[in-house]
Amino acid sequence: MVTRRDLLRASGFGAIALAAAPLIAACGGTDSAASSSDLTLTYLGTADQQQVWNKLFTEFQRKNPDIKLKATPSPVDNWAAYFDKISTQLAGGVRYDLIQVATEGMQLFASKGLLHPLDDLVKANQAPLDDFLADAHPNLVKWNKQYGSPDGKTYFLPGDFNTMCLWFNKEVFQKAGVEAPTNEWTWDDFLKAGRTIKQKTGAFFYPATAEYFIGVMPWLLTNGASTMSEDWKTPTCDSPAAIEAAEFVRQLVAEKLSPPPGGSFDRFTLAVQGKLATFGGGRWPIVNIRQQNAVDKFGIVPWPKKVGQGSPVGWNGIPIMKSSNKPEKAFEFLKFLVSAEGDAFFAKLGGTVVPARKSVADSQGYLDDSPTGTENLYAALDYATVIPAPPKGNLIQRDIEDTWGQILAGNTDPAGGMKKMQEKVAANV
Structure with missing residues (x-):
């Protein structure tokens, strides 16, 4: 799950189209503060990226009407700058339930003791996660375990990648x-x-x-x-x-x-x-x-x-913050992201990452209106580092x-x- 300065410059990390539906219009902005009952998320996103993510958020909201998601984008030009910004916010007392973390920042945040271990939540939701792990590339699963934790605990689910x-x-x-x-x-x-x-x-x-x-x-x-x-x-x-x-x-x-x-x-x-x-x-x-x-x-x-x-290779991880008082609700968002439906929805939108699920990466919804050889992006997991x-x-x-x-x-x-x-x-x- 992608970085990477060029990923962001000139819509480089991908840009997605169309504004979000009124249901979560506030998700793309930073002006209105989240209430204590909101599930808060911050992510790296240019204006174009925000439009795509907002569509994903809208779909999550439709599936989970009892969970109000407040997402705040950071339109910086690379992952290092994003991690610096988020680290500064956290040090200044800003609190999020969820943060987007690419591979480049997984150990940075996990090593600081900022993240909520997912092990108990994974056990409580074993069936849907087993379905996901069986469909994901085994290297992606292995690497997430090997490089996503400094202490053997689970802080990330392997996500869509580049x-x-x-x-x-x-x-x-x-x-x-x-x-x-x-x-x-x-x-x-x-x-x-x-x-x-x-x-x-x-x-x-x-x-x-x-x-x-x-x-x-x-x-x-x-x-x-x-x-x-x-x-x-x-x-x-x-x-x-x-x-x-x-x-x-x-x-x-x-x-x-x-x-x-x-x-x-x-x-x-x-x-x-x-x-x-x-x-x-x-x-x-x-x-x-x-x-x-x-x-x-x-x-x-x-x-x-x-x-x-x-x-x-780098993949998208969205950990739950240790400071969150809504870990169960936050995990519902993580389950949505790795579900076959959520993964396929983002891929069909023209998401800027390769689906973690092989079934979605092989689907016409992902491959249609794409260059010849698009399958080489998923195949690269066989030899990637x-x-x-x-x-x-x-x-x-x-x-x-x-x-x-x-x-x-x-x-x-x-x-x-x-x-x-x-x-x-x-x-x-």
Whole structure:
């Protein structure tokens, strides 16, 4: 369940359409205070995202008319900023029953003792949860248990998720006479195609960025590298494979196959216009692409590989706060999210995440009006790696993004930059 700065910029983490029904019109705003009887939730959401979430909230309210939900969005531009904001609010006395927490912040919040353990509530609701767990990908269930708790207690239910694949404009490739990407594409294939498309069409090939989930991890993982060890105890940023990945992406910038890093541009619109051949994404670009009536222009394939297939994965978790005096009501919302009906409802809306349930991910409600290869997003769970996010993950993310950005801009060489990244990450492990 997704981040991830580009997920949010320019509707990047997905944008959803249409305003909420009057039943919960207050859910999208922050002006009116919640009463003591309200079930309160805060989540990361741009204006477009708020519109989609509000539709989900409306459906929950329809199913649970006795529970009044008050949801407050935080329209910040990345998960680290969101976690900083929520942490500051909590320290200042603001109280929520539920908060949205992506993988990047699970240990951050759990390690501070802020969350209500779900174990007893899970036992009391075993049948519907067993149905969900039987339908979810086993890796998602395993990872949620492995990385979602510092003490063995259950704080999160595995939710909808995002992996990273390569979205490409079929027409740009056809115009340049370049064969479309395949599931077996390599870094060499990627570079060769980019040079040809740049030469024949003038289009940029791929936007190199410093976003941790989007622009850094896919390149590391497809070269057998990562920012940290599997247990998130040891930084591995300066391994030869990690340095090689940084060198490769810097080369894309140096050859002007990428727009200049650090600038403000809407990758989705550029891609629709044929000015950009590919971009990385999970499920979140779908709303923007649909809004521009461009679904048929695009295909989705696994990330090009050097050593092997790789993708980061992060999922949506909504824990109950320890300070909540309504844990049973809060758990009703969690049950709704993981139910077949709730998961299918959000997927049909054009939700910005991949359904956790395999049955929903295989359904026409999810796959209709989506690019060819959409199934590769769920299939990536077979080989994905959880985005490293130890308790100080918000600080680590900032250091990784800042340093990778300096490498892309040519302000430091890849080897020296990755060594600096190693030192910064080590200081916060």
